[in-house]
Amino acid sequence: MKTTSFRNRAVQQPRVLIIVENLPSPFDRRVWQEATALYANGWVVSIICPTGKGFERTHELLEGIHIYRYKLPLEGDGPLSYLVEYFAAISHTFRLAWKVRKNHGFDVIHACNPPDLLFLVGGFFKLLFKSKFVFDHHDINPELFEAKFGKRGTLWRLMVLLERLSFKVADVSLATNESYRRIAIERGGMDPDKVYVVRSGPKLERLRAVPKNDDLKLGRRYLVGYVGVMGKQEGLDYLLKAVHYLVYRLGRSDIQFCLVGGGTSLEQLKQMAIALKVDEYVTFTGRVPDQQLLEVLNTADICVNPDVFNEMNDKSTMNKVMEYMALGKPIVQFDLAEGRFSAGESSVYASPNDPEDLAIQMASLLDNAQRRSAMGELGRARIENELEWKYEVPKLLAAYQALNIVHVR
Structure with missing residues (x-):
């Protein structure tokens, strides 16, 4: 009318x-x-x-x-x-x-x-x-x-x-x-x-399966994916410390990390990766179009959410967690109240703000293909049945x- x-x-x-x-x-x-x-x-x-x-x-x-x-x-x-x-x-x-x-x-x-x-x-x-x-x-x-x-x-x-x-x-x-x-x-x-x-909640029509691109692994066996803001409170400094622990303490040279996103801390994080001597294991893409983001997440064997434990993050629902779940990806994150509510059994939880435990949990999950598959299915089902945007x-x-x-x- x-x-x-x-x-x-x-x-x-x-x-x-x-x-x-x-x-x-x-x-x-x-x-x-x-x-x-x-x-x-x-x-x-x-x-x-x-x-x-x-x-x-x-x-x-x-x-x-x-x-x-x-x-x-x-x-x-x-x-x-x-x-x-x-x-x-x-x-x-x-x-x-x-x-x-x-x-x-x-x-x-x-x-x-x-x-x-x-x-x-x-x-x-x-x-x-x-x-x-x-x-x-x-x-x-x-x-x-x-x-x-x-x-x-x-x-x-x-x-x-x-x-x-x-x-x-x-x-x-x-x-x-x-x-x-x-x-x-x-x-x-x-x-x-x-x-x-x-x-x-995510829209499943956007978060769709696309062909994997194993070139993103740079010749390594596994890929760990991250998507989000490159800021101070996102805990990416803890993630880089976890990469250092994986490489130099656990001897894991078979894992590549691909970090998608832009923000005020991006250049600082790149310099930190160089200082920790893990820059060859970490790819920073900056902000990218959806197609490239989907390519990274579909290729990833697991996804990581390193948000630090503080009053804000403990009470906040992170979009990246539900995007990982929508694509059927098992997750490793610090133990935060709303992160646990969203992901449930589709995630494993490291001790808050402990980069060494974050590294150990990632390595353990990467070494258990059956567990990864089961966790990914649980996350996808929770999105489909409870958390998708249509609800x-x-x-x-x-x-x-x-x-x-x-x-x-």
Whole structure:
């Protein structure tokens, strides 16, 4: 049915503007899956996000969704650079939100943190135009700050305040797991009835089998795969120490590691691999297209998640773990609460933050082909039967139904 005016809410399609700062769309898989699910269910969807490698266009229409992108001056890696990055991001987001409102309109602003400053945009349009505000809680930023900088203090307390204000402005919030839901309720003061758990389940149609490429093993017998951000809190320094232990203490020269992803610590990690004399055993690909990522993961004999034990990682669901499971890959990771919840028996668990035990667990699993096969099947079955994205879509739609945006499809 054709829209007659912005105020004729009974006969117009509902409209949502999704704003995200830390990754471009459609590269951010959770954001893109949410956007396409809403579009498929009758919503007019627009996205504001930064540019990124392969996503340089400032405006494009993709699968019916309008994407508006802005260029950031730099990627933050310290308090001052984060301040510059976030100021630029908020300024561009306000500018583009006005443009989206003029071109397409929106009834809802759906903000995906980090940072926890996006409530400024949502609150502004809520106050002026009675738009609804959805806070999509991707990261627990006080814990992230502590993980990055190793302390609390004034800036940490500011993170807690900004988080609470985000929940205060929100009409509903989305949590990626039960740990995040508890934070929304207990620390954020959110009404429990307004907090919806929507997990970041993978789409199996994307994570498909492709032919293996044994050239990735560089002549070695086994390949260990990793996909994710190359940052301080991802524990990749522990992984490199584990590689050193495998090679020089356990005498394992038959294992190649392929690490896929980009981030602020990538060059530092490359230098660390050289210093540890394991650079010939570790391939850093940087950020790559999906086809190349799938080639690495399909070739891998096992996959690794070296996220360190801290308050943030213990409470966070890691997308890479479920992507490994979706491809039927057995996993080795440190023992973290949400990591264990997601992977269950499809993973083995090393003692937290112990690179030697991480190495021992990887070697043991690589030497047991039957166990690897069984674990991979368990992980794939858990995704197919419980954690695939299709099981999360009704939860997302329920959260949006609670906003009471009336429309006729």
